[in-house]
Amino acid sequence: MKQVDIIIADESHFKYSQEICDVISDSAKVRGTGIARRTPEYIHAKMENKNAIIALSGDRFAGFCYIEVWGHEKYVAHSGLIVHPDFRNQGLAKKIKEFTFNYSLKKYPASKVFGITTGLAVMKINSDLGYKPVTFSELTDDPKFWAGCKTCTNFDILTAKEYKMCLCTGMLYDPTKKLKKKEKWFNKKILKRLKNIKQTMITSNKQLLLWKK
Numbered sequence: 001m002k003q004v005d006i007i008i009a010d011e012s013h014f015k016y017s018q019e020i021c022d023v024i025s026d027s028a029k030v031r032g033t034g035i036a037r038r039t040p041e042y043i044h045a046k047m048e049n050k051n052a053i054i055a056l057s058g059d060r061f062a063g064f065c066y067i068e069v070w071g072h073e074k075y076v077a078h079s080g081l082i083v084h085p086d087f088r089n090q091g092l093a094k095k096i097k098e099f100t101f102n103y104s105l106k107k108y109p110a111s112k113v114f115g116i117t118t119g120l121a122v123m124k125i126n127s128d129l130g131y132k133p134v135t136f137s138e139l140t141d142d143p144k145f146w147a148g149c150k151t152c153t154n155f156d157i158l159t160a161k162e163y164k165m166c167l168c169t170g171m172l173y174d175p176t177k178k179l180k181k182k183e184k185w186f187n188k189k190i191l192k193r194l195k196n197i198k199q200t201m202i203t204s205n206k207q208l209l210l211w212k213k
């Protein structure tokens, strides 16, 4: 793997924001799953507030992630994790997430850290960092966070389920409850199976609802 530097982004990285948005939206299309879309202006705001992490190989964009603060710093979320296709499967997402996690714990030491994801890679990385899977009721109830899901293709499922569940899995790291090593719960095969069951159940329910209308 070429040398990649992971740094806290600032105004000098605005020039990468369009490419970041494009790679996020192209990857969502390829995966065929929902994703909260972001605009370059949103990415700029994150960079200005020093709440964005960028990975660069020389001056090439390699990866990105940003921090969102919710409920007056009761929670922070690490969102928008993206690795450019040319840099995938080399451990970069894991490094970006670890960097973001450690930086965020320093910047917001009292905040619970959470994320919602359909991605097994992200579940694996989060699990290694000590996150636990939780129901949506344990995440922030800040409507602005959930409004971010409006651009996701699965938003009608989230609203039909009254924001209690969706295709994403909620994951939470509580800094006051550190996991012991033996408590690790991640099992790729089981999670993949659970994800498929959930997807089938929720989407067939959705079809039924549409059919009844």
Ligand SMILES: CC(C)(COP(=O)(O)OP(=O)(O)OC[C@H]1O[C@@H](n2cnc3c(N)ncnc32)[C@H](O)[C@@H]1OP(=O)(O)O)[C@@H](O)C(=O)NCCC(=O)NCCS
Residues within 6 Å of the ligand: 027, 028, 031, 080, 081, 082, 083, 084, 087, 088, 089, 090, 091, 092, 093, 094, 095, 116, 117, 118, 119, 120, 121, 122, 124, 125
């Ligand atoms: C998901 C993504 C960020 C992974 O980036 P990456 O740099 O290739 O990931 P890493 O190489 O750091 O892999 C981390 C772990 O996830 C696993 N992994 C990577 N891609 C995977 C996949 N598609 N399915 C299952 N596991 C995967 C790796 O094997 C690795 O596990 P290990 O620690 O046991 O070796 C990247 O594929 C991407 O940007 N995808 C599109 C956007 C996306 O899906 N973002 C997540 C939104 S929730």
